[in-house]
Amino acid sequence: MIIINRHIHHLSAELDRVQQKVNDGLPSPTHILSAYPYEASKDIATLLKLIQSLSVQSVSQPLLRADQVRALISKFPDSLLKGQELPDETIAYVLDVSWIMAAKAFLQVLGITINVLLEHTHSIGEEVLYWADVSGSNWYTGAYAVQTAPDRLWRFLRRSLLYTEEGGIRKAVNPTASVSWARFYDIVRQCLDPRAMLSLRARLFSSFTAHRSEIRQKCKALGAMRTRNASGIGLLMGQCSLLKTEIDSESATDDRLRDAVFRGVLTLKVLLQRVVHDGTEYELEERIFTAVEREIVRSQSEMTKLPQSPEYVIAQLFNILDELLPDYSAFSRRAINHHGRPSCLHELIRWISNIGSTACEFWGNWVVEPTRRLIGTIRHDEKSEIALMSKNSLEADRASLERMVLDFVLDRPESEKELGAKQIDTLTARIREGDLTPVLRAYEKDLRKPFIGTVRGDLVRALLIQIQKTKVDVEIAIGGIDSLLKSQELVFGFVSLTPGIMVTYAFLRWAFGVFGNRKGLQVGRRKHELRHALRDVDRTLTLSTPTDSGVLTYKDHGLLVCGADILLQKAATVLRGADLREFQEDIGDLLDIHIGIQRQTQVIKLLLIGDSGVGKSCCLLRFSEDSFTPSFITTIGIDFKIRTIELDGKRVKLQIWDTAGQERFRTITTAYYRGAMGILLVYDVTDERSFQNIRTWFSNVEQHASEGVHKILIGNKCDWEEKRAVSTEQGQQLADELGIPFLEVSAKNNINIEKAFYSLASAIKKGMDTSKSEQVGSQGVNIDHHGSGTSGSTGGKCC
Structure with a gap:
C-alpha cells in the first residue's frame, strides 16, 4: 500500500x-x-x-x-x-x-x-x-481429509438419495419380476468379479492420492x-x-x-x-x-x-x-x-469459549481458593484449620468412660467394704490411663455363666464399656494424626497451591514470549516473512524475461510490486528512522522499471558459510552494524543483512546472507548457493575441526554455487592467541591449495573485517565490469564483421 x-x-x-x-x-x-x-x-x-x-x-x-x-x-x-x-x-x-x-x-x-x-x-x-504445507506432509493431508469428511459424506448421501429416488421411479415404471431378477443377477455377478475387488482396493488405497490431486x-x-x-x-x-x-x-x-x-x-x-x-x-x-x-x-x-x-x-x-x-x-x-483453506470459524468459536471457561475454573479452583486457604492458615483462622474430629469429642467420651466404669465398680464391688474417696481417686486415675481391670475381671467371670450374666445385665454392661473404651482409643489415635496434620498445615497449603502457580507461571511466560515486542513467534514469523518476500523479489528479477527494450513484463512488474509492498510492510515493523527511509529509497529504485532490469539487479550477494559456532553471525554483525555481542544465538536456517558501500566512486549494495552451520539445516542453506556472487568460507582458529571441514564446505560450493563465484577463506578469532589451534601458515597453505585469498579476522576486536568484505566485493565488481566491457567489445566486433561481409558481397556482385 x-x-x-x-x-x-x-x-x-x-x-x-x-x-x-x-x-x-x-x-x-x-x-x-x-x-x-x-x-x-x-x-x-x-x-x-x-x-x-x-x-x-x-x-x-x-x-x-x-x-x-x-x-x-x-x-x-x-x-x-x-x-x-x-x-x-x-x-x-x-x-x-x-x-x-x-x-x-x-x-x-x-x-x-x-x-x-x-x-x-x-x-x-x-x-x-x-496448500503447499498441506500437500508436503502426509499428516496434514490426513488432517485435511478428516476435516472435509463431513462435507464429503453429505455429498455422498445426497447422491445416494437421488439414486434411490431414481431407482424407485424406475421400479414404478418396470414392476415385472423378470426385470428384478435380472438386476439381482447383475449385482451378484459384479460383486463376485475379481476386477471389482481390485477397483475397490485401489479406491481405498488411493484416498491420499485423490486428496493430493484435489489440493x-x-x-x-x-x-x-x-x-x-x-x-x-x-x-x-x-x-x-x-x-x-x-x-x-x-x-x-x-x-x-x-x-x-x-x-x-x-x-x-x-x-x-x-x-x-x-x-x-x-x-x-x-x-x-x-x-x-x-x-x-x-x-x-x-x-x-x-x-x-x-x-x-x-x-x-x-x-x-x-x-x-x-x-x-x-x-x-x-x-x-x-x-482456499476449509473454514473452521464455528469450531474456533466453540474452542475459544471452552478454553475461556476452563481457564476461569482453573484459576478459581486451583489458584484463588488454595491461596485463600493458605492465607487463612497463616492467620490461624479457626475455620481454615485442618481437623479430623471435634475438639471436645475426646474429653466427653473419656468422661463418659470414667462414669461407666465407676458405676460398674460401685454396683459390683469386689469386697463388701464400701470404697473410700482415696480408692475412688486411684481407680479414676487408672481408668484415665486405660486400665479397666475391674471390668475385665467381671467380664471374664460372667463368661463362665453367660446366661446368668446376661439376665443380670452385667455381661452386656461390660461389653458396652469395652466398646466405649475402643471408641476412646480410636479418638486418641485420630487426635495424634490430627496434631500431626495441624503441625504441617502450611506445608499442605503450599503443596495445594503449587500446581496452579506453576501452570499459571508457565502460561504467562508463554504468553509474554508470544506477544512480547521482540520475543516469541511474532518476531520469528516477521523475520521469516521478510526473508520470504526478499527471496520472491530476487527470484522475480532473476527469473524474469525482459522485453526487447530491457524492461520487465507486466506480469513480472506486478509480482515485483507485490513483493516490494510486502517488504515495506514488514520492514516498517522492524526498521525505524533513517534506516527505514533508506530502505524505502532502495525499494523505489528497485521498482523503477525504466532503468532496465540490468540496473534493477545490481546487488552484490555474499554468503557466509562454515561450521556452527565459528563466528559467522558475529562477523556479519560487526560489518553491518559495527557491534559485537559475546552471547550470540545460533542462527536458525538463514538470515541476512544489507549494507551500502562505496567502491571506485560508486555506491554498491551488499546483500549478505548468514547461513546455519548445523547439519539439519544443510538442505535449506544450499538452496541459496546458486544466487551468490561471493562466498566467505569461515573457520575458527581455535577449533581445528572447523578448519578441517573447510574442504567439505568448498566441495559443496563447487557443487551447488554458480560458475565463476568468488571465494575467500576467513580465519576468525585471531585475537585468541592462547587457544589458537590452527596457525596462520596452515590457513595460507589451505587457501593456496584451494586457489582463493586468505585473511585472519577478529569480530570481537574488529580486525580485518572491513578488509575481508571490501576485498571480496571489489573482486566481484571488477569481474562484473570486465564482463560488461567484453560484451560491448564482442558486439562491436560482430557489427564490423557483418559490415565487412556485406561490403565484400557487394563488391563481388559489382565485379
Whole structure:
C-alpha cells in the first residue's frame, strides 16, 4: 500500500504543477470567477474545491475510500460546458480544469483498485503457501481429509438419495419380476468379479492420492488467479508510468494527456471486467488491449469530440466504483473461499469459549481458593484449620468412660467394704490411663455363666464399656494424626497451591514470549516473512524475461510490486528512522522499471558459510552494524543483512546472507548457493575441526554455487592467541591449495573485517565490469564483421 500511495502522491503533485501552469496563463487569479455570471463562477469554484479534495497532500496520507471518491465526483458540474455561452478563453480554462479534476479522480480510483488487487493477491499467496504445507506432509493431508469428511459424506448421501429416488421411479415404471431378477443377477455377478475387488482396493488405497490431486487443483487455480492479478497490477502501474510521461511533456494539457487519462480509465474498466475470466496472463493482456482499442473506436463514434468529454470519464469512474470493483471483490472472495483453506470459524468459536471457561475454573479452583486457604492458615483462622474430629469429642467420651466404669465398680464391688474417696481417686486415675481391670475381671467371670450374666445385665454392661473404651482409643489415635496434620498445615497449603502457580507461571511466560515486542513467534514469523518476500523479489528479477527494450513484463512488474509492498510492510515493523527511509529509497529504485532490469539487479550477494559456532553471525554483525555481542544465538536456517558501500566512486549494495552451520539445516542453506556472487568460507582458529571441514564446505560450493563465484577463506578469532589451534601458515597453505585469498579476522576486536568484505566485493565488481566491457567489445566486433561481409558481397556482385 505504501508503494501505491507514493506513486499516486507523485502524480497528484505533477497535476498540481499542471494546474498552476494553467492558472499562470490567466490575467489574475480571480479573473474567471469575477468576470462571468454567478452560476458559472459557482460551478468553477466547485470544480476547484473538488480538485483540492481529490489531491493527495503527502505520502503518509491514505487514499480516499471508494464511497468518498464517489461522493466527490458526484458533485462534478457537468452542466458547466453545456447550455452556457462562454468565451473561448473561459471554455479552454474550464476544459483544462475539468480534465485535471477527472485525472485526479482517476488517480484515486486507480490507487483504490491497485490496493484491492494487492490485498487479494496477498490473500491468494497465503492460501497457496497453506496448500503447499498441506500437500508436503502426509499428516496434514490426513488432517485435511478428516476435516472435509463431513462435507464429503453429505455429498455422498445426497447422491445416494437421488439414486434411490431414481431407482424407485424406475421400479414404478418396470414392476415385472423378470426385470428384478435380472438386476439381482447383475449385482451378484459384479460383486463376485475379481476386477471389482481390485477397483475397490485401489479406491481405498488411493484416498491420499485423490486428496493430493484435489489440493494440486486448488493450488493451480489459486496460482492462475495470482498471476492474473499480478499482470493486472503491472498493467495498471504501466498506466501510471504512461500518465507520468504525458504530464512531464511540454504540453501537459493537450490531447496527449487527455488521451492518456481516457485510455487509462478504459484500461481500468476492461481489466476489472476481464480479470475474473480464466486464462493465462498473456491471454489476459491480449484481451485487455483488444477490448481497449475496440472501446476507444466505439466511444469515438459516439462522441463528436473526445477531448471535450471529461464527463464521459466521470461516468466511467461511476461505473467502476458502483459495479465493476464490488463485483471483482465479491468474485475474488468467493474464489478464495472456494479454493482456499476449509473454514473452521464455528469450531474456533466453540474452542475459544471452552478454553475461556476452563481457564476461569482453573484459576478459581486451583489458584484463588488454595491461596485463600493458605492465607487463612497463616492467620490461624479457626475455620481454615485442618481437623479430623471435634475438639471436645475426646474429653466427653473419656468422661463418659470414667462414669461407666465407676458405676460398674460401685454396683459390683469386689469386697463388701464400701470404697473410700482415696480408692475412688486411684481407680479414676487408672481408668484415665486405660486400665479397666475391674471390668475385665467381671467380664471374664460372667463368661463362665453367660446366661446368668446376661439376665443380670452385667455381661452386656461390660461389653458396652469395652466398646466405649475402643471408641476412646480410636479418638486418641485420630487426635495424634490430627496434631500431626495441624503441625504441617502450611506445608499442605503450599503443596495445594503449587500446581496452579506453576501452570499459571508457565502460561504467562508463554504468553509474554508470544506477544512480547521482540520475543516469541511474532518476531520469528516477521523475520521469516521478510526473508520470504526478499527471496520472491530476487527470484522475480532473476527469473524474469525482459522485453526487447530491457524492461520487465507486466506480469513480472506486478509480482515485483507485490513483493516490494510486502517488504515495506514488514520492514516498517522492524526498521525505524533513517534506516527505514533508506530502505524505502532502495525499494523505489528497485521498482523503477525504466532503468532496465540490468540496473534493477545490481546487488552484490555474499554468503557466509562454515561450521556452527565459528563466528559467522558475529562477523556479519560487526560489518553491518559495527557491534559485537559475546552471547550470540545460533542462527536458525538463514538470515541476512544489507549494507551500502562505496567502491571506485560508486555506491554498491551488499546483500549478505548468514547461513546455519548445523547439519539439519544443510538442505535449506544450499538452496541459496546458486544466487551468490561471493562466498566467505569461515573457520575458527581455535577449533581445528572447523578448519578441517573447510574442504567439505568448498566441495559443496563447487557443487551447488554458480560458475565463476568468488571465494575467500576467513580465519576468525585471531585475537585468541592462547587457544589458537590452527596457525596462520596452515590457513595460507589451505587457501593456496584451494586457489582463493586468505585473511585472519577478529569480530570481537574488529580486525580485518572491513578488509575481508571490501576485498571480496571489489573482486566481484571488477569481474562484473570486465564482463560488461567484453560484451560491448564482442558486439562491436560482430557489427564490423557483418559490415565487412556485406561490403565484400557487394563488391563481388559489382565485379
